[in-house]
Amino acid sequence: MLQFKIILLSQSTKEQLKSIPSRTGSWFRKFAKIFFDIVWQGIFILALIIAAMWYPVHWLTKPIPTQIQIDLLTDHLSFRLTEAIALNEPIKFHEATLKHFDTLSFNPIEIVDQNSSSLNTLQIKAKSEKSLFANIALKTTTPGSINFGVLKQLNIATDTKIVFHTPTHKELNLTIENTQPQAVPQLAILQHASPFKVTTRYCELEGIPLPPDFEENEDFRFEVKKLSRRNPMITVMGQPEQLKFVLSVLKDQVYDMVPMGISITDLNFSWQDMEQGERIIKYANIKSGTIRYPAYSTIAPVNFDSSNMLAVDKIDTFKVEQMTFMPDHQGIKLRLSGLASEPVKTFLKVSPEISIDRRLTRSEVLPETSKFYKVMLDVILWFIPIIIGIIGIVAINIVKILPSQQQQQQSQ
Amino acid sequence: MFILRNNNLFINFALMMLLSFQTALVYGGSLDYQNRGNRWEGIAPNPVSGLDIELLSALVDYNEKWQPLPAACKLKFYLPKSANVDLTVRELRPKHFYKMDRVLPKSSWQTGFNQYQWSTGDVIAALNLNIPKLGVVARLTKTPSSAEQVAPVVFYHSTMPKNVGGYLFAFKVGGSAQLKYAIYQGHSETPTASGDLGKQSVGEPFVVYWKSANAQEGPYELIVDGHFLDNFLPIHQSVRFYHKPSFK
Numbered sequence: 001m002l003q004f005k006i007i008l009l010s011q012s013t014k015e016q017l018k019s020i021p022s023r024t025g026s027w028f029r030k031f032a033k034i035f036f037d038i039v040w041q042g043i044f045i046l047a048l049i050i051a052a053m054w055y056p057v058h059w060l061t062k063p064i065p066t067q068i069q070i071d072l073l074t075d076h077l078s079f080r081l082t083e084a085i086a087l088n089e090p091i092k093f094h095e096a097t098l099k100h101f102d103t104l105s106f107n108p109i110e111i112v113d114q115n116s117s118s119l120n121t122l123q124i125k126a127k128s129e130k131s132l133f134a135n136i137a138l139k140t141t142t143p144g145s146i147n148f149g150v151l152k153q154l155n156i157a158t159d160t161k162i163v164f165h166t167p168t169h170k171e172l173n174l175t176i177e178n179t180q181p182q183a184v185p186q187l188a189i190l191q192h193a194s195p196f197k198v199t200t201r202y203c204e205l206e207g208i209p210l211p212p213d214f215e216e217n218e219d220f221r222f223e224v225k226k227l228s229r230r231n232p233m234i235t236v237m238g239q240p241e242q243l244k245f246v247l248s249v250l251k252d253q254v255y256d257m258v259p260m261g262i263s264i265t266d267l268n269f270s271w272q273d274m275e276q277g278e279r280i281i282k283y284a285n286i287k288s289g290t291i292r293y294p295a296y297s298t299i300a301p302v303n304f305d306s307s308n309m310l311a312v313d314k315i316d317t318f319k320v321e322q323m324t325f326m327p328d329h330q331g332i333k334l335r336l337s338g339l340a341s342e343p344v345k346t347f348l349k350v351s352p353e354i355s356i357d358r359r360l361t362r363s364e365v366l367p368e369t370s371k372f373y374k375v376m377l378d379v380i381l382w383f384i385p386i387i388i389g390i391i392g393i394v395a396i397n398i399v400k401i402l403p404s405q406q407q408q409q410q411s412q
Numbered sequence: 413m414f415i416l417r418n419n420n421l422f423i424n425f426a427l428m429m430l431l432s433f434q435t436a437l438v439y440g441g442s443l444d445y446q447n448r449g450n451r452w453e454g455i456a457p458n459p460v461s462g463l464d465i466e467l468l469s470a471l472v473d474y475n476e477k478w479q480p481l482p483a484a485c486k487l488k489f490y491l492p493k494s495a496n497v498d499l500t501v502r503e504l505r506p507k508h509f510y511k512m513d514r515v516l517p518k519s520s521w522q523t524g525f526n527q528y529q530w531s532t533g534d535v536i537a538a539l540n541l542n543i544p545k546l547g548v549v550a551r552l553t554k555t556p557s558s559a560e561q562v563a564p565v566v567f568y569h570s571t572m573p574k575n576v577g578g579y580l581f582a583f584k585v586g587g588s589a590q591l592k593y594a595i596y597q598g599h600s601e602t603p604t605a606s607g608d609l610g611k612q613s614v615g616e617p618f619v620v621y622w623k624s625a626n627a628q629e630g631p632y633e634l635i636v637d638g639h640f641l642d643n644f645l646p647i648h649q650s651v652r653f654y655h656k657p658s659f660k
Contacts (some may be wrong), residue, residue: 092643115651146644148644191646193639193646228601229601229635230601230650231631233648252643
């Protein structure tokens with residue numbers, strides 16, 4: 001607006017200024033001096049205001065430890081336990097593939113497809129030199145709603161990392177990793193009330209002789225018609241550092257995975273994978289997610305979808321309120337709550353370098369705390385710059401007037 | 413129907429709590445579950461076990477008249493070898509939430525027959541408990557689990573039986589279930605006795621009775637198995653015990 005007036009002024013007085021060259025130079029110099037004075041004074045006052053408001057604004061907008069609740073549905077997550085737990089609820093499956101196990105033992109009553117030398121206890125042991133590749137698959141012979149196997153018990157030690165991954169609606173990958181030097185092998189109990197087929201690879205079997213022409217890299221198959229009624233459990237002992245289950249699950253129910261209220265740490269929704277010899281970071285598909293602020297009901301929750309990713313730096317003070325495996329939704333429903341002292345960030349998967357810390361700031365929290373703080377904050381934010389501006393103008397004028405007054409006093 | 417059943421459960425629970433509260437008001441804190449010298453005894457809420465199936469009682473089949481109320485209740489059990497024993501007495505159907513456990517015997521439990529008695533005057537008389545409806549377990553394993561080891565107990569007050577005629581094992585399930593049982597001797601896979609327990613309702617105690625008159629002395633295992641009616645998840649409970657036919 002000011003610029004527009006100046007342009008108009010110069011256009012309307014153009015002719016007059018041309019006809020009075022000596023006066024024009026004087027007017028222009030005066031105008032330029034005033035304009036320059038206004039500009040440098042403005043810049044000075046602005047700098048003063050920025051300098052004075054820098055720390056208060058920073059203090060008000062810096063994220064602070066915030067009580068938050070995170071709800072999400074994801075197809076992948078990993079975390080570390082801070083206490084020993086057992087699997088909360090048995091998981092029904094039609095097929096279970098075990099990897100990184102040490103031994104699997106059970107007491108069959110009737111076996112078909114192979115000649116068994118002893119039916120007391122059958123032990124399948126991973127070949128030590130091939131333990132990384134050894135696997136066992138247990139498959140229900142006639143899968144149905146009443147014929148299935150059950151992962152009945154899984155004891156997980158403190159400081160163990162658990163990885164849940166659901167690549168399809170029917171599949172749950174459950175990996176337990178413990179890198180502690182004194183790691184104890186994980187124990188799992190399976191149960192099969194109906195006949196099931198067993199396929200092993202790179203395993204040693206005690207109780208069933210292998211055929212004479214059996215090649216090491218072949219699958220060895222047999223069917224268990226019936227387990228001992230006295231002991232129908234299939235006991236699995238994992239490798240000390242790892243045990244992995246790939247379960248083909250029944251979709252007829254949901255499963256609470258861990259006890260409510262347990263503390264977890266190192267929550268992660270990404271993992272590293274090898275593709276064409278290169279390590280790449282893969283992200284979970286977080287189908288829906290919400291960050292709520294239970295202490296401040298009027299602050300709108302933050303919603304994010306599958307294009308976003310959540311990164312939680314440290315969640316030592318977080319507790320799991322719900323961790324439910326939902327085969328129908330191909331994911332795990334997670335509810336966490338606690339005090340977020342470290343950043344809780346969301347970012348777009350396509351640009352992970354640009355993230356937003358979703359913790360609250362004082363400027364959001366203080367107005368929610370009381371009406372007084374809300375009004376006071378508004379007053380302070382509006383009045384401080386105005387007062388600083390006025391002080392700046394007065395100070396500049398005093399500085400300008402002071403030398404001329406001193407000159408007058410000296411001349412008198 | 414489900415809501416109605418839950419309402420009934422809630423009303424029953426509320427009435428029980430009211431009754432317990434009323435008793436506690438009358439007798440002050442003297443009936444509270446507390447240390448009574450050689451045992452802990454009193455009114456204590458039963459925490460939910462979370463087990464599929466829970467063993468409530470493992471008794472030798474023996475009946476005495478409990479009216480008039482005797483001065484003491486007595487327990488006797490046989491240990492084939494010395495072991496730590498966790499004795500628990502509680503109501504099969506919680507009404508007063510009576511519990512007696514954490515027993516300290518005069519001397520440690522020995523191989524052979526062991527006996528323990530406690531006064532009925534402290535709590536049982538005040539609560540007017542129906543003693544035949546108490547469950548007793550002498551557990552040789554540390555905590556209740558799906559694989560229990562117990563010493564069946566004779567629960568009496570004056571005269572001991574000479575022989576064991578049978579055993580009574582009481583259980584309750586965490587959800588409605590279809591169950592059956594089998595009893596095995598030693599390491600045999602062929603059951604000595606078996607039977608169908610039919611459908612059992614959640615929280616309702618049921619009893620497996622084994623007539624052991626002709627059974628040989630030795631270790632036995634009771635298996636109660638089946639499945640839950642709602643999700644067909646398998647149930648399996650093992651109770652190992654030593655059968656001593658005679659108390660001589």
